[in-house]
Amino acid sequence: MKKTPGPIMLFLLLCIGLLAIFPLVGDDFYTELITKIMILSIFTISLDLLIGFTGLISFGHAAFFGIGAYFLAIFFQDAEQINYWWALTLTLSGTALASLIVGWICIRTSGIYFIMLTLAFAQMFFYFFFESPHFGGDDGIFISSKPDLSIAAEELVDLGNEHHFYYFVLTWMVAVYLFLSMVLRAPFGYILVAIKANEQRVRALGYSTQYYKLVSFVIAGTIAGLAGFLEAAHTSFVTPAYLSWHESGIAIMMVVLGGMGTLFGAVIGTFAVVFLQDLLPAITDHWQIIMGGIVIAIVLFLPNGIAGALYSLHALLNKKGLAKADADD
Amino acid sequence: MDSSFYLIQLLNGIQYGFLLFLVASGLTLIFGIMGIINLAHGSFYMIGAYLGFWFTGLTGNLFTGILLALPVSLGVGYLVERFAISQLYARDHLYQVLLTYGLILIANETQRILWGSDVHSVPIPQTLAGSFQLTGNQAYPVYRLFISISCIVIALGMYWVIQKTRLGMTIRAGASNREMVQILGINVDRLFAVVFSMGVTLAALAGMLSAPVNTVYPGIGDNILIISFVVVVIGGIGSIKGAFIGAMLIGLADTFGKVLLPEMASMVVYALMAAVLIWRPQGLFGRA
Numbered sequence: 001m002k003k004t005p006g007p008i009m010l011f012l013l014l015c016i017g018l019l020a021i022f023p024l025v026g027d028d029f030y031t032e033l034i035t036k037i038m039i040l041s042i043f044t045i046s047l048d049l050l051i052g053f054t055g056l057i058s059f060g061h062a063a064f065f066g067i068g069a070y071f072l073a074i075f076f077q078d079a080e081q082i083n084y085w086w087a088l089t090l091t092l093s094g095t096a097l098a099s100l101i102v103g104w105i106c107i108r109t110s111g112i113y114f115i116m117l118t119l120a121f122a123q124m125f126f127y128f129f130f131e132s133p134h135f136g137g138d139d140g141i142f143i144s145s146k147p148d149l150s151i152a153a154e155e156l157v158d159l160g161n162e163h164h165f166y167y168f169v170l171t172w173m174v175a176v177y178l179f180l181s182m183v184l185r186a187p188f189g190y191i192l193v194a195i196k197a198n199e200q201r202v203r204a205l206g207y208s209t210q211y212y213k214l215v216s217f218v219i220a221g222t223i224a225g226l227a228g229f230l231e232a233a234h235t236s237f238v239t240p241a242y243l244s245w246h247e248s249g250i251a252i253m254m255v256v257l258g259g260m261g262t263l264f265g266a267v268i269g270t271f272a273v274v275f276l277q278d279l280l281p282a283i284t285d286h287w288q289i290i291m292g293g294i295v296i297a298i299v300l301f302l303p304n305g306i307a308g309a310l311y312s313l314h315a316l317l318n319k320k321g322l323a324k325a326d327a328d329d
Numbered sequence: 330m331d332s333s334f335y336l337i338q339l340l341n342g343i344q345y346g347f348l349l350f351l352v353a354s355g356l357t358l359i360f361g362i363m364g365i366i367n368l369a370h371g372s373f374y375m376i377g378a379y380l381g382f383w384f385t386g387l388t389g390n391l392f393t394g395i396l397l398a399l400p401v402s403l404g405v406g407y408l409v410e411r412f413a414i415s416q417l418y419a420r421d422h423l424y425q426v427l428l429t430y431g432l433i434l435i436a437n438e439t440q441r442i443l444w445g446s447d448v449h450s451v452p453i454p455q456t457l458a459g460s461f462q463l464t465g466n467q468a469y470p471v472y473r474l475f476i477s478i479s480c481i482v483i484a485l486g487m488y489w490v491i492q493k494t495r496l497g498m499t500i501r502a503g504a505s506n507r508e509m510v511q512i513l514g515i516n517v518d519r520l521f522a523v524v525f526s527m528g529v530t531l532a533a534l535a536g537m538l539s540a541p542v543n544t545v546y547p548g549i550g551d552n553i554l555i556i557s558f559v560v561v562v563i564g565g566i567g568s569i570k571g572a573f574i575g576a577m578l579i580g581l582a583d584t585f586g587k588v589l590l591p592e593m594a595s596m597v598v599y600a601l602m603a604a605v606l607i608w609r610p611q612g613l614f615g616r617a
Contacts, residue, residue, distance in 0.1 A: 057423050105603065109610045112366055112422060116562045117606055120599045123555060127595035245555065249368075249430045256427055288438040295431030299424045300416055 004264075005314050012264055019170055023163050031166055037274045038169045039230045042176050044254045044266040046223035049180055051252065052260030053189070054216040055196030056107070059115045059248050060122025063102070064221040066243030068095045068228025070129060073141040073238040084147040084159075091229045092222055099221020100214070107213045110199075119245060126243040140239030147233050159233060169230060173267070176223055180263055183219070192216055257298050259307025268306050333467040338584055344473050346580025347480030351535035352553055353560040353572040354487065355528025361504040361567020363521050365414060366422055368429035370532055371554025372436035377402055377533025379444055382451050382545045391454045395537045399530060406529025410522050418521075437547065446547050451540040476538050483534070484573070491569065500524060504567045556583075559602045565615025574613060 004012070019038075023031045043065050050056040071091040076082045106117045130138050146159040149168075157164040183189050191212050194202045203209050232238050241247070250273065258269020276294065280287030302309065356370045380401055385394030413432060417425050453472045460468040491497035499520055502510045511517050536549070543549070560579050564571025579598050586597035605613065 051423065057426070059426065105607055109606060112360065112566060113562060113606065113610060113612075115366070115422065115426065116558055117603065119555065120559060120562075120602045120606075124596050124599040124603070127599070128593070131592060131595060133592070249426075252423070253427060253430065256423065286438050286442055288434045292431040292434030292438070295434065296413065296428050299420075299428040299431070303420075303424065 004262075005311075007314055007317075008310055011310070016170075016174065020167075023166050028162065032162055033274070033278065035162070035166045035169050035234060036231075037271055038166075038173045039227050039234060040251075040254075040274065041267040041270040042169075042173050042230065043224050043227035044251050044258070044270045045173075045176055045180060045263055046220040046227070047251050048255050048260060048263055048266040049184075049192075049216060049220045049223075051255055052262065052265075053184060053196060054192045054213060055199075056213060056217065057115050057252075058106075058118040058217075058220075059245065059252070060102075060118035060120070061220070061224055061251055062245070062247035063122035063125045063243050064095050064099055064224035065228040065231070065247070066129070066238075066240070067098050067125060068092075068225030069232035069238040069242055070135065070141075070228075071095065071225070072147075072229050072232040073143050074135060076145075076147075077141050077143050080145060082143075082145055082147040084149040087147055088226075088229065091225055095225025095228070096218055096222040099218045099225075103214050103217035103221065107210055107217060119248070122243060122245060122248060126240055126245075129243065130240040136238075138240060140237060140241075143232060143236045143238070146236065165234060169234075172226070172230065176226070177263055177267070180219075180223075184263075188212070188215075253295055253298075255305075257302075257305050259305030259310075262307040265305050265307030272306065331464070331467075333463045336463065337467060337469055338588055339581070340469060340473070340477075342581035342584035343577065344477045344480075344580070345584060346577040347477050347484070348535045348539055349553075349557060349560050349580055350573050350576035351480060351483065351538075352532045353557045353564070353576050354569055355531040356557050357561045357564065357567055357569065357572045358500065358504070358524055359528045360561065362500060362507065362524050363414075363418065364507070365417060365525075366425045366429065367414070367528075368426060368554065369409070369432035369436065370528070370557060371550030371552075372433050373402065373406065373529045373532040373550070374536040374553050375440060375548075375550030376405060376436065377536030378540045378545045378549055379440060379536075380533065381537030381540045382449050383444070385451050385540075391451065391541065395534070398537055399534065402533035403526050403530045405533075406526035407522060409529070410525040414525060415518075415521070433550075436550070440547060448544050448546040450544045453541045472541060476542070479538060483531070487569070496523070556598065559598055562612055563602055563605045565612030568612070568614040571612055571614035 019034070022034060026034075043061075047058065047061045050058050050061070068091050071094045072082075072087055075090060076087055102118070102121045106114055106121070109117055129135050135141065149156050149159055157168050159165055159168065184192070191202060191207055195209050195212060199209050228242065231242070254269035254273045255266045256269070257272055258267065259265030276291065280290055284290070298305070304311075352370065352374055356367060359365050359367050359370070377398065380398035381391070381394055383394075384397040385391050388394055388397065409432070413428060417428060453470075457472045457475050460470040461474075462468050489497075491500055499510060499515050503515075503517075503520060503524075507517070510520070535553075556579060560575040561572060562575075563578060564573070564575030578601065582601050583594070583598050587594040590597060609615075
């Protein structure tokens with residue numbers, strides 16, 4: 001992963017700062033909405049690892065989000081007290097195992113076959129939860145209590161409190177971003193990017209590309225599971241709709257709109273799309289047409305997304321700066 | 330549950346398979362020749378179903394309805410290819426997925442504006458309204474047989490066009506080596522427009538034919554889209570023969586899955602697809 005230029009880094013820190021003070025000044029509706037967006041951002045960041053860095057276009061990533069959510073719901077729906085650490089460990093190992101199995105099969109294919117196979121698995125999981133009478137079917141499952149985040153009987157944050165939950169999710173989002181930046185700056189990350197650029201050549205250099213792709217798939221799946229876990233804990237409700245292929249499609253849209261291969265772009269894209277979904281219905285009842293038009297416009301005019309535009313702007317300003325420095329000499 | 334019950338299920342499965350074939354054959358050609366992943370293909374099925382419903386309502390007869398709806402579908406396909414799809418030929422799969430996803434959103438909303446969110450039914454024409462009595466209490470509707478026969482006729486027609494005509498020759502050549510066809514001086518732009526509009530019309534026709542059986546409702550295209558992709562991928566992308574075998578496999582697996590394993594019926598087809606791809610990652614008749 002390339003080093004993020006200073007001014008863009010500064011811009012991101014400013015955004016984090018704004019997010020940190022928002023609940024103190026903003027109203028409760030938007031605090032809750034932003035909590036939801038940040039959870040989705042964790043999900044889309046993990047998808048960016050696949051699409052933007054490894055070159056694996058997964059069209060079934062929502063499955064792991066849903067599986068994470070269902071792990072919490074199935075094992076703890078009636079629990080009076082949910083031990084956060086135990087629930088989190090269980091969810092993450094569960095989604096890691098699921099993504100290991102699905103990934104192991106899917107990475108054997110490439111191109112459109114990979115896209116379709118990930119879609120097929122996601123559909124299988126969707127119908128599994130949708131039709132199964134044991135797991136709530138199409139009604140979904142309610143979870144009766146919030147996870148209890150304590151160390152040595154000392155409650156750290158009260159997840160029933162909307163503000164606490166907000167900061168809890170913000171911390172998770174920043175942590176996931178930093179973790180993936182670290183992974184991508186390590187030699188492992190460089191190999192992923194190289195696989196995206198030219199898999200044949202990486203294989204010729206003696207790397208087992210299948211192994212790297214699989215590890216990337218499992219990391220992304222597990223983080224998506226984390227996001228699902230947080231969503232289920234936030235709303236205390238899970239539904240098979242979490243796994244639908246529309247969710248996977250919207251997630252791809254968020255990543256591309258924000259800008260692939262930058263991690264923070266996925267977050268920007270998620271914010272942009274959810275705010276559009278929130279604002280457009282106020283303008284017209286038929287806002288989906290506008291949404292569709294925006295998607296098409298992105299493809300035609302903004303293929304590198306918002307982050308790409310930021311990078312171009314930065315490059316442009318730099319060039320101007322250099323020209324000015326030359327003139328001064 | 331006697332043997333005639335299973336015979337009816339078999340006929341239903343084959344009929345569903347034929348309809349899937351109409352949708353999937355266009356999809357597989359569009360991918361094989363043009364290299365486009367067309368997520369909006371299900372929307373064309375939906376457009377066909379609604380146009381069929383609309384024109385049948387206007388004229389009072391399904392056959393004239395279909396005759397009027399077909400040229401409209403052809404026109405829609407041509408316009409979409411010229412203004413949207415043609416921008417995608419040199420682009421990555423990711424952008425194709427995204428742009429055609431945008432088309433789905435627009436098509437679904439347009440449907441809602443024009444025809445609302447209600448479920449509509451299309452009457453079966455008088456001449457085809459009856460049913461065959463198989464045994465004392467098992468009957469098979471004539472209209473379903475009509476669907477199967479129409480599909481066989483269309484499939485044979487397609488076979489003739491693709492195997493025996495000059496256009497078919499270019500299509501086959503395009504599917505196996507696009508660059509070479511271009512180098513030989515074939516007008517690829519025109520070929521793409523023809524293939525896409527034909528694919529759209531086939532999908533729309535499938536929507537029209539199935540409208541009296543399945544009713545017409547919003548989101549009708551979404552399910553058929555995903556299932557058609559399953560068919561195409563099982564059969565091997567770009568292969569018409571593969572699409573046919575795949576469509577029959579899925580049609581039968583889905584129908585018998587609903588009878589024998591009602592609790593996991595919808596999973597069966599996806600499990601079948603996963604199994605085929607583990608065994609042959611390029612599909613049954615695909616080239617590696």
